Amino acid sequence: MSDLPLRAQMAVALGRTAARMSRLAGRGDGSVIGGKIGLKLDPELLTKLARDRKLVLVSATNGKTTTTRLITSAMTPLGEVATNAFGANMPTGHVSALASAPDARYGVLECDEKYVPMVLRETGANVVALMNLSRDQMDRAAEIWLLAGKWRKALEAAPDSHVIANCDDPLVTWGAATAKNVTWVSAGQHWREDSWSCPECGGPLDREGAAWGCRECSFTRPKPDWILHGERVTAPGGRTFELSGLQLPGRANRSNAVIALAVVSLFGVEPETALPLLGQVTSVAGRYTTVEHEGRRMRLLLSKNPAGWLEAFDVLQPAPGPVALSINAQGPDGRDTSWLWDVDYRILKGRPVWATGERRLDLAARLEAADLEFTVVDDIDKAVMAVPPGHLDIIANYTAFQDIRTRYGRVV
Known part of the structure; x- marks a missing residue:
């Protein structure tokens, strides 16, 4: 923290004070107000707090809070990890998360879908995990094709970021396709009602099992590097691992887990080490409690x-x-x-x-x-x-x- 410029140090200190007062008043954990105060005093605070850290951004319509928690748990062998564990997933929450762990070399940040371009630009995140896109809060959120288009532009402009993307979701695949480095994960797509048309040309998508492809252009599902099948995961090289120790229930959390395994492998955490740590997560911000x-x-x-x-x-x-x-x-x-x-x-x-x-x-x-x-x-x-x-x-x-x-x- 002492490496921060004086203005940034003051912004962090006042943000922490505001967060503490919010907690004492019973108004929540203070993440949003603390980050808001900090950014008001120093608009470049997020960039300054992100400097010299290895960061993961996690984004999706569904499952980003849980996946953020799983990745954070699996990265604990590397040391302290800064994270917004309770879902404050906009820049104010990111500032609070990084400010609360000034010595953490690593950070795992859940990121609202709409804020991915902005947060990626300001943090230069090393890894971006993208899992699914579907309709959500249509009265105030953009059409999901527009979101995927913004992801494409942002990732094209971030050649140093490595993307982990669910290739079973055509919209996610299209959004991630401009990235220079992509690890494709077959994590499943159970809700398909938002992806029957090709995002590249508008033509119909043909599906056979997990595979999909456009009938009118060359846009098709990439070959996955990681594959989820039932309760088993096949890693690059053909090694297979069981997810039987996962405590969070349901197929969606198995999908979240394989994304987490793919992410932490980029930091040198092998599945043999990561899987028991994923199994320690039993509840996420009250979910499944x-x-x-x-x-x-x-x-x-x-x-x-x-x-x-x-x-x-x-x-x-x-x-x-x-x-x-x-x-x-x-x-x-x-x-x-x-x-x-x-x-x-x-x-x-x-x-x-x-x-x-x-x-x-x-x-x-x-x-x-x-x-x-x-x-x-x-x-x-x-x-x-x-x-x-x-x-x-x-x-x-x-x-x-x-x-x-x-x-x-x-x-x-």
């Missing part, structure tokens, strides 16, 4: 868009296990709830279902259209107490999820 309340064991699942709901359904306890669904539409969620109609809720048939949250009536209309039996309640506690003692899965979007964590326990 189980909390106890009045004899009920509630597992909390975060889902903020159709792709995320598909993955949440994948890890539900077997039917007829009960499910509570909670939807808000505040700023961090996106105000537009029309995406609910893209989720196939028929998979919940045969289960007791409760609908709650600020936009419970929007959710109820969608569930009724899916011909489901459900109960609308105006408070999550009514759903919880309506379930007999035992297990309850709760799926919620962002602010609803945070409200539930605050009420029943913020286990991390």
Whole structure:
């Protein structure tokens, strides 16, 4: 920290003070306000804090918080790692993360999709991990083809950055294709409704298993260097490793894990070393946490868009296990709830279902259209107490999820 110019040191100090006051006031962990104050005092603070570090940027529509946590865990043999572990994924959060670990040689930063070009330009990150792109908060976010186009331009202008990219997602592949150095990972793509057309020419994409290719131009899936198949990972050179020790549930987290393995291998951390460290991660900012309340064991699942709901359904306890669904539409969620109609809720048939949250009536209309039996309640506690003692899965979007964590326990 002493190597920073005096102005940057003052910006960091005042940012830390603001963050501490935010925590004392119960307004959150202070990452955003601390970084905001720091950048206000020194607009070049992020660049200065990133200097002389080896940085990883992690971006995707879904899974970036979890993958950031997995990569950070697997990199611990290298020493201290600076990271924004709780999802403050814009430059303000990046400043706070780097400032809080001034001596960390390494950094792993979750990055909002829209901010990838800016953050890459300002930090010169060594590695950029790109996993998936799908519709999310369309009332305030750009069309995902535009995002992929911005990735292309940014990566073309960053020849020293190495990209780890999920080649099973055509949009990610197109966004990463201009990078000078790319490691392609077959990490799977379970939600395909946003990638039926070629991003290069607009023609139809033909698919056969994981493979895909444009019918009208030469754009096609690259040959992967890392391959996820079930619970096994094949690394470059043909070595195969089991993911059986992974504690985070579901196919989405196996996808996150293979991306993490590919990233840390660039820093010399081999899968034999990384896999046990991935298995130490059991919860990420409350995701997949189980909390106890009045004899009920509630597992909390975060889902903020159709792709995320598909993955949440994948890890539900077997039917007829009960499910509570909670939807808000505040700023961090996106105000537009029309995406609910893209989720196939028929998979919940045969289960007791409760609908709650600020936009419970929007959710109820969608569930009724899916011909489901459900109960609308105006408070999550009514759903919880309506379930007999035992297990309850709760799926919620962002602010609803945070409200539930605050009420029943913020286990991390």
